[in-house]
Amino acid sequence: MTAMSTRGFARLASGAAGTNFGYLDEQTKRMIRRAILKAVAIPGYQVPFASREMPMPYGWGTGGVQVTAAVLGPADVLKVIDQGSDDTTNAVSIRQFFARTSGIATTTSTAAASVIQTRHRIPEHRLKEGQVLVYQVPIPEPLRFLEPRETETRRMHALSEYGLMHVKLYEDIARHGHIATTYAYPVQVAGRYVMDPSPTPKFDNPKMDDCPALQLFGAGRERRIYAVPPYTRVRSLEFEDHPFTVQRFDRPCALCGAADTYLDEVVTDDRGGRIFVCSDTDHCEERRAAGHRGEAA
Amino acid sequence: MTPLLSARGLTKLYPGGRGCREVSLELDAGEVLAVVGESGSGKSTLLSLLATELAADAGRIDYRLRDGTVRDLLVLGEAERRLLLRTDWGFIRQDATQGLRMAVSAGGNVGERLMAVGARHYGNIREAARDWLERVEIAPARMDDSPRGFSGGMRQRLQIARNLVTQPRLVLMDEPTSGLDVSVQARLLDLIRGLVAELGLAVVIVTHDLAVARLLSHRILVMKDGRVIESGLTDQVLDDPAAPYTQLLVSSVLAA
Numbered sequence: 078m079t080a081m082s083t084r085g086f087a088r089l090a091s092g093a094a095g096t097n098f099g100y101l102d103e104q105t106k107r108m109i110r111r112a113i114l115k116a117v118a119i120p121g122y123q124v125p126f127a128s129r130e131m132p133m134p135y136g137w138g139t140g141g142v143q144v145t146a147a148v149l150g151p152a153d154v155l156k157v158i159d160q161g162s163d164d165t166t167n168a169v170s171i172r173q174f175f176a177r178t179s180g181i182a183t184t185t186s187t188a189a190a191s192v193i194q195t196r197h198r199i200p201e202h203r204l205k206e207g208q209v210l211v212y213q214v215p216i217p218e219p220l221r222f223l224e225p226r227e228t229e230t231r232r233m234h235a236l237s238e239y240g241l242m243h244v245k246l247y248e249d250i251a252r253h254g255h256i257a258t259t260y261a262y263p264v265q266v267a268g269r270y271v272m273d274p275s276p277t278p279k280f281d282n283p284k285m286d287d288c289p290a291l292q293l294f295g296a297g298r299e300r301r302i303y304a305v306p307p308y309t310r311v312r313s314l315e316f317e318d319h320p321f322t323v324q325r326f327d328r329p330c331a332l333c334g335a336a337d338t339y340l341d342e343v344v345t346d347d348r349g350g351r352i353f354v355c356s357d358t359d360h361c362e363e364r365r366a367a368g369h370r371g372e373a374a
Numbered sequence: 375m376t377p378l379l380s381a382r383g384l385t386k387l388y389p390g391g392r393g394c395r396e397v398s399l400e401l402d403a404g405e406v407l408a409v410v411g412e413s414g415s416g417k418s419t420l421l422s423l424l425a426t427e428l429a430a431d432a433g434r435i436d437y438r439l440r441d442g443t444v445r446d447l448l449v450l451g452e453a454e455r456r457l458l459l460r461t462d463w464g465f466i467r468q469d470a471t472q473g474l475r476m477a478v479s480a481g482g483n484v485g486e487r488l489m490a491v492g493a494r495h496y497g498n499i500r501e502a503a504r505d506w507l508e509r510v511e512i513a514p515a516r517m518d519d520s521p522r523g524f525s526g527g528m529r530q531r532l533q534i535a536r537n538l539v540t541q542p543r544l545v546l547m548d549e550p551t552s553g554l555d556v557s558v559q560a561r562l563l564d565l566i567r568g569l570v571a572e573l574g575l576a577v578v579i580v581t582h583d584l585a586v587a588r589l590l591s592h593r594i595l596v597m598k599d600g601r602v603i604e605s606g607l608t609d610q611v612l613d614d615p616a617a618p619y620t621q622l623l624v625s626s627v628l629a630a
Contacts, residue, residue: 240487240492244478
């Protein structure tokens with residue numbers, strides 16, 4: 078028996094629920110960390126990794142959870158969001174999972190977190206150096222629906238043949254008069270690889286550019302990890318005469334009055350009543366605590 | 375002047391011995407070469423070899439680039455080869471669904487090559503696509519329609535527009551008119567003949583239809599069992615065939 082696995086067993090006993098710190102065994106974490114290092118070294122490139130079965134179904138963030146497990150340390154503070162919210166099922170269960178298996182501190186505050194796992198949003202609060210943002214990715218391949226052959230898409234990435242990505246945008250404009258892709262909007266990272274930013278709204282794309290935090294992407298079912306290192310150029314694809322634009326909302330958040338955030342539509346009664354509120358619940362609460370008020374508050 | 379395309383000793387054998395054996399050919403700029411023969415004679419294999427879609431067992435394919443240098447396509451780097459294939463070459467396939475992106479509109483199909491070589495102005499791409507659709511007699515109103523709703527003849531014309539939009543110098547055609555009814559065939563052949571003459575295209579066309587070969591090509595290769603058994607000027611070979619197999623082929627044509 079090697080020293081490594083002995084240490085692994087020692088850790089096993091120390092876990093709060095009888096599991097190893099970060100749930101995964103040390104060998105698996107090493108393997109994932111190697112993939113992450115490679116991904117950081119080649120921004121936007123999809124690195125294959127030996128994705129493990131996790132105690133949750135595919136589609137619930139198995140890739141993100143494995144990346145989080147591999148980067149978490151005992152001193153980390155974890156925040157998990159799902160569509161910007163800290164209190165939905167997915168977010169709560171993943172937060173509890175790590176609190177139980179690793180005994181680490183959790184938070185809902187973006188500023189207080191060192192690792193943030195996210196599904197479909199980037200927090201409104203500007204991320205800072207030293208933070209890690211982990212995305213859950215369902216389909217890592219941006220070319221998938223245009224070119225179904227994986228051998229061919231890999232070759233296209235290798236040769237930077239990205240004309241096809243613009244065919245998709247062309248089709249949008251031809252059909253709708255504007256680029257109608259509103260989420261999973263393709264970006265080019267560091268002037269090289271075209272990357273699917275996971276199904277975040279394109280509203281969040283500008284936040285990925287020159288971001289001080291490390292951004293990691295994990296796709297569990299597809300077994301791919303990719304990354305955007307801090308302060309990396311991330312450009313959304315566009316046409317010269319149809320530049321990239323983000324969604325605009327014609328009214329501010331009904332709770333906190335913010336006019337520069339991504340809003341969710343919330344139905345309030347069965348008579349057609351609805352309000353638009355910040356999708357980032359933490360950001361909204363912070364603003365309200367600071368005295369900002371929207372029309373419904 | 376060196377020929378535009380020159381293949382030497384191209385060989386590709388499948389298990390069982392079928393395929394294409396030691397085929398050599400030369401093609402000058404603006405020249406149309408027909409490859410005829412029965413099913414299984416290796417003519418489609420030859421075309422796939424020329425298109426570098428199949429790896430040859432032996433042989434070389436020299437191509438004269440726009441800058442005048444001659445390169446062996448089989449040792450060309452993949453990036454360079456693929457760029458050449460989608461800018462300077464075209465490939466019209468027998469089955470249009472193989473040559474088109476069926477999920478993409480007609481305009482997008484034509485624009486794809488432009489975007490692949492870096493066009494990033496939507497208006498210009500659209501203008502070029504509209505222009506080419508008109509040249510192949512597809513109404514601009516059908517521009518945003520999916521090729522799924524197009525007839526067989528329209529699909530073939532769309533394939534032609536999609537390939538010619540980057541103004542290639544060499545176009546490979548694999549039975550472009552088979553499976554179409556005769557009146558549609560005649561119109562398509564007329565269109566191809568017009569474009570070939572107008573643009574000075576070099577063409578290698580594979581067909582089993584001798585009438586197509588006679589109408590379009592300057593020279594002809596007759597293939598049997600993977601070998602070229604006869605070659606020469608089209609009218610000379612068809613009117614005065616030397617090889618017994620060619621004589622059989624010519625005499626088998628049904629006159630209407």
